[in-house]
Amino acid sequence: MIEKSTRRRFIEGSCRVLGLVTLGGTAGLLTDRASANAVYQVDPNKCKTCDLCRTSCVLSLSAVKAVNDFDKCGYCMLCPAYMDVMSKPDEKGVPTGKVCPQDALKRKVVGHVDADDPNNNYYEYGVDEALCTGCGKCVKACLPPAGNGSLRLEIRYSRCVECNECAIRIACPDSAIVRVSAPGMAPAKHDL
Amino acid sequence: MITRVSRTWHRLPARTRYLWLLLLVVAALASSVVQAQYQKKPPDFGGVYSFPSPTHPEPRAAWVRTLDVSLLVAGLGVAAWIILKRRSRDSLLLLNIGAIAYFGFYRKGCICPIGAIQNVTLALVDSRYMISFGVIAFFFLPLAAALLVGRVFCGGVCPLGAVQDIVLLRPVKVPEKLDRALGWLRYVYLGVAVWFAGWGLHLAIGSWKIDVGRRFLICEWDPFIGLFRISGPFHMLAIGAVFIVGGMFIGRPYCRWLCPYGGLLSILSRVSWKNVVITPDKELDCGLCANSCPYGAIHDLRADRASCLACARCYASCPREREHHGHSTSAAPLIQVQRQ
Amino acid sequence: MDSNEKNTDMTRVKGRVRFWRVWFAPVAAVGALAALVTGGLRSRPAPRLAPQQGQPPAAPASPAATGTPTTPTAPTSRRMLQMAESPAAPARPFERVYTQAAVLGGSASPDQFRRSLAGIAIGVGDHIYVLGDDEIRIFDPLLRRVRAWRAPEGATSLGVGSDGRVYVGAPGRVEVFDAAGKQVAGFSTGEKDRPADVTAIKVFGADILVADANARIIRRHGRDGAPRGLVGNQSKTGSFMLPNRSLDIAVDTAGVVYATDTGRHQVTTWALDGAPLGKFGKFGMTAPEDFVGCCNPVNLALTPDGKVVTGEKMVARVKVFDPNGTLLAVIGPEHFDPSCIHIHLAVDSKGRILAADPVRREVKVFSLDQPPRHGERE
Numbered sequence: 042m043i044e045k046s047t048r049r050r051f052i053e054g055s056c057r058v059l060g061l062v063t064l065g066g067t068a069g070l071l072t073d074r075a076s077a078n079a080v081y082q083v084d085p086n087k088c089k090t091c092d093l094c095r096t097s098c099v100l101s102l103s104a105v106k107a108v109n110d111f112d113k114c115g116y117c118m119l120c121p122a123y124m125d126v127m128s129k130p131d132e133k134g135v136p137t138g139k140v141c142p143q144d145a146l147k148r149k150v151v152g153h154v155d156a157d158d159p160n161n162n163y164y165e166y167g168v169d170e171a172l173c174t175g176c177g178k179c180v181k182a183c184l185p186p187a188g189n190g191s192l193r194l195e196i197r198y199s200r201c202v203e204c205n206e207c208a209i210r211i212a213c214p215d216s217a218i219v220r221v222s223a224p225g226m227a228p229a230k231h232d233l
Numbered sequence: 234m235i236t237r238v239s240r241t242w243h244r245l246p247a248r249t250r251y252l253w254l255l256l257l258v259v260a261a262l263a264s265s266v267v268q269a270q271y272q273k274k275p276p277d278f279g280g281v282y283s284f285p286s287p288t289h290p291e292p293r294a295a296w297v298r299t300l301d302v303s304l305l306v307a308g309l310g311v312a313a314w315i316i317l318k319r320r321s322r323d324s325l326l327l328l329n330i331g332a333i334a335y336f337g338f339y340r341k342g343c344i345c346p347i348g349a350i351q352n353v354t355l356a357l358v359d360s361r362y363m364i365s366f367g368v369i370a371f372f373f374l375p376l377a378a379a380l381l382v383g384r385v386f387c388g389g390v391c392p393l394g395a396v397q398d399i400v401l402l403r404p405v406k407v408p409e410k411l412d413r414a415l416g417w418l419r420y421v422y423l424g425v426a427v428w429f430a431g432w433g434l435h436l437a438i439g440s441w442k443i444d445v446g447r448r449f450l451i452c453e454w455d456p457f458i459g460l461f462r463i464s465g466p467f468h469m470l471a472i473g474a475v476f477i478v479g480g481m482f483i484g485r486p487y488c489r490w491l492c493p494y495g496g497l498l499s500i501l502s503r504v505s506w507k508n509v510v511i512t513p514d515k516e517l518d519c520g521l522c523a524n525s526c527p528y529g530a531i532h533d534l535r536a537d538r539a540s541c542l543a544c545a546r547c548y549a550s551c552p553r554e555r556e557h558h559g560h561s562t563s564a565a566p567l568i569q570v571q572r573q
Numbered sequence: 574m575d576s577n578e579k580n581t582d583m584t585r586v587k588g589r590v591r592f593w594r595v596w597f598a599p600v601a602a603v604g605a606l607a608a609l610v611t612g613g614l615r616s617r618p619a620p621r622l623a624p625q626q627g628q629p630p631a632a633p634a635s636p637a638a639t640g641t642p643t644t645p646t647a648p649t650s651r652r653m654l655q656m657a658e659s660p661a662a663p664a665r666p667f668e669r670v671y672t673q674a675a676v677l678g679g680s681a682s683p684d685q686f687r688r689s690l691a692g693i694a695i696g697v698g699d700h701i702y703v704l705g706d707d708e709i710r711i712f713d714p715l716l717r718r719v720r721a722w723r724a725p726e727g728a729t730s731l732g733v734g735s736d737g738r739v740y741v742g743a744p745g746r747v748e749v750f751d752a753a754g755k756q757v758a759g760f761s762t763g764e765k766d767r768p769a770d771v772t773a774i775k776v777f778g779a780d781i782l783v784a785d786a787n788a789r790i791i792r793r794h795g796r797d798g799a800p801r802g803l804v805g806n807q808s809k810t811g812s813f814m815l816p817n818r819s820l821d822i823a824v825d826t827a828g829v830v831y832a833t834d835t836g837r838h839q840v841t842t843w844a845l846d847g848a849p850l851g852k853f854g855k856f857g858m859t860a861p862e863d864f865v866g867c868c869n870p871v872n873l874a875l876t877p878d879g880k881v882v883t884g885e886k887m888v889a890r891v892k893v894f895d896p897n898g899t900l901l902a903v904i905g906p907e908h909f910d911p912s913c914i915h916i917h918l919a920v921d922s923k924g925r926i927l928a929a930d931p932v933r934r935e936v937k938v939f940s941l942d943q944p945p946r947h948g949e950r951e
Binding site: 396399400401402459460462463464465467470473474477478480481 | 609611
Binding site: 053054056057060061064065067068071072074075076078079080099100101108109110111112151152165167195197198199201202203204205206211220222226 | 282284285287288289290291292293295298341343344348351352353356357360363364365366367369372373376377380448449452453462464465466501504505506
């Protein structure tokens with residue numbers, strides 16, 4: 042049995058107490074300032090749709106996906122984000138090329154359907170998350186003046202692993218990844 | 234998602250459930266009031282169409298973080314019990330595997346106390362930084378445990394340490410002087426990590442300039458995050474492979490020489506209330522414990538509390554321990570808990 | 574202590590310890606390395622994006638178009654500009670040529686518009702009425718400011734009657750001012766649960782035509798504000814298709830109402846009682862007479878000789894058509910900011926086209942060249 046001198050034990054004991062007090066005090070100070078969980082989200086006002094969201098995420102399929110704000114969407118037949126308006130048109134005059142390289146932007150006709158003249162139809166556009174890579178091509182094509190700007194990139198928390206420091210944030214040249222307090226609604230997009 | 238929500242819902246007490254329902258009703262009323270104000274209405278498409286409500290998947294619920302903290306506390310407690318009372322290497326191994334499974338592969342190794350150094354630094358430097366309760370708990374609880382019962386976090390809970398511990402095959406004896414010198418690297422890394430987390434690097438010497446914003450270096454160079462996520466950039470996977478292969482022949486190299494949090498823990502562990510101690514026995518100074526310790530933490534047949542990573546291998550190799558596993562023995566166990 | 578005994582004990586102990594301890598570690602290490610290799614394979618650098626489906630573009634695409642945009646709005650229109658100016662597009666001789674004669678309200682002007690520019694109209698004696706900077710400013714034909722007064726809250730458009738009354742559109746309402754700028758009347762427009770988004774107002778005799786972009790219809794009101802009917806609902810969809818949420822109208826001297834049906838890329842004509850009369854225009858990205866993008870033309874005006882002036886976005890330009898759809902003139906994109914989502918138009922009695930650029934906040938005045946020159950566009 043090793044017996045330490047009382048002086049040694051006293052010093053060790055006081056160090057212990059001092060250590061606990063310091064830890065407790067700092068923890069208390071920080072708890073005072075603590076807020077709920079903070080999460081990362083894309084600020085659509087700063088995002089310049091540069092394709093880095095697709096390649097910088099630590100996951101192989103990026104957690105950033107395009108989402109369509111339905112209240113802003115024009116439901117156009119000739120959606121500039123869906124079809125590549127510069128591509129060769131078919132006999133009805135509708136361009137045949139698609140903007141999305143993964144064909145992740147899907148559309149379905151809604152409301153009253155006119156089978157003869159597609160120009161009379163409204164289309165609902167949605168993003169297939171399993172295919173979307175977050176490259177931002179559709180978002181860029183939807184930006185005004187071409188479109189209404191209803192498409193934007195968003196970090197989907199069902200996929201994000203919530204790294205302590207978002208790798209996309211490090212890579213983003215426009216500082217568009219911001220920390221917001223949970224539940225992490227994206228900052229509202231300013232209308233032009 | 235829906236099953237998770239419904240399961241959580243049914244586990245709540247009735248009062249809480251009613252409170253949530255009331256909150257939902259109030260929110261619905263409030264939102265309808267807001268919508269009655271003027272706003273551009275979307276077109277009427279004719280036929281039947283209802284606007285899809287945009288989905289915003291919520292991040293992990295707050296209760297998951299509470300669960301993490303609770304499991305951390307439980308893990309520390311169980312580790313302390315295994316290391317100091319039960320003294321069993323096998324039980325500790327099971328705890329290590331559990332820690333790798335939960336804190337490692339399931340939670341993908343994030344948030345960890347090592348990374349929490351940066352969050353705490355940033356929170357102290359910049360009062361606008363949002364730090365969460367979970368991160369604070371993850372940083373301070375293992376330190377408090379170190380003050381009380383030694384480095385039980387390193388021994389039983391830390392998934393990074395557990396990975397290295399599990400792959401350890403044939404430890405090479407590192408000369409003591411070298412071991413000590415390398416140990417200083419931890420504090421260098423700690424200083425650099427704290428510097429980058431709090432302030433970043435802004436230097437200008439003549440025409441040569443370096444301008445790096447705040448970065449979380451520990452997260453970017455974490456050895457095993459790539460393993461836990463089973464994906465990642467090449468440099469992270471390469472570092473992981475190096476530490477795994479190295480860890481087979483050198484005992485826990487990251488923990489001993491690079492881990493900044495380990496540096497803090499080792500300082501605090503020196504004055505811990507209870508710790509692993511080897512009592513001198515004139516009859517049996519076989520030195521098997523010293524041979525078995527892969528981390529060189531036994532000097533002159535005495536445990537060095539600063540370097541002891543609480544792996545319980547000395548227990549496993551002590552003949553007294555083997556013979557008299559338990560408490561009611563005539564011969565006192567050689568390696569025991571000593572109250573100091 | 575008997576060393577043999579000790580050794581046997583230790584051997585047994587070591588044997589048991591050694592067996593599964595020894596194998597456990599390498600198996601774990603191999604497993605971890607396998608996981609890392611899997612991770613490496615999964616994280617291979619993302620393959621280059623697959624070439625787009627469909628036919629290659631009809632016009633040579635410039636390399637600058639696919640690479641590095643710096644502003645968030647310009648890329649597609651830059652491609653369009655290059656296409657429009659590239660040698661592949663034949664230099665068509667247009668019947669008419671317009672050249673810029675003056676600029677009103679620009680940064681060099683004492684009447685500079687500093688915050689906004691939202692609408693323009695021509696009144697009695699070719700006076701120019703402009704809605705901008707939360708004011709209604711009146712200029713004489715020599716572009717000197719005559720009068721100005723504060724516009725109502727949220728004003729979106731304006732129209733001028735032949736008696737000099739100014740009608741200003743605001744959410745759900747039309748406010749009426751006399752020639753001196755005093756408010757004399759006002760009426761609400763639109764449905765109860767769907768207040769009108771008044772994007773254009775035109776006066777024809779005793780009728781006030783209000784373009785309601787919210788309901789996507791043109792509303793006829795009497796001078797007292799009483800609703801007199803709708804124009805534009807006698808179509809297949811019962812309303813205009815306006816993805817860009819904006820409707821512009823014009824009325825000629827015979828009472829024919831012209832309206833922009835942007836979703837269909839058409840200019841449609843209607844009688845005052847709502848009967849559809851005709852339409853022209855179609856979508857196209859290459860031919861200059863076609864309307865580009867998802868929703869064009871966004872603005873509309875009529876010349877005194879009955880020609881139709883249209884304004885487009887995405888490729889910001891102004892075109893002049895015959896009512897049967899023949900393209901007569903193009904005022905090119907070089908005059909306007911490429912990020913415009915509107916170019917408000919008005920034409921005075923001398924045929925000068927006034928085009929208001931809301932991004933640069935200036936009104937450009939274009940006059941007709943006499944005689945027209947072949948192939949030259951300024």
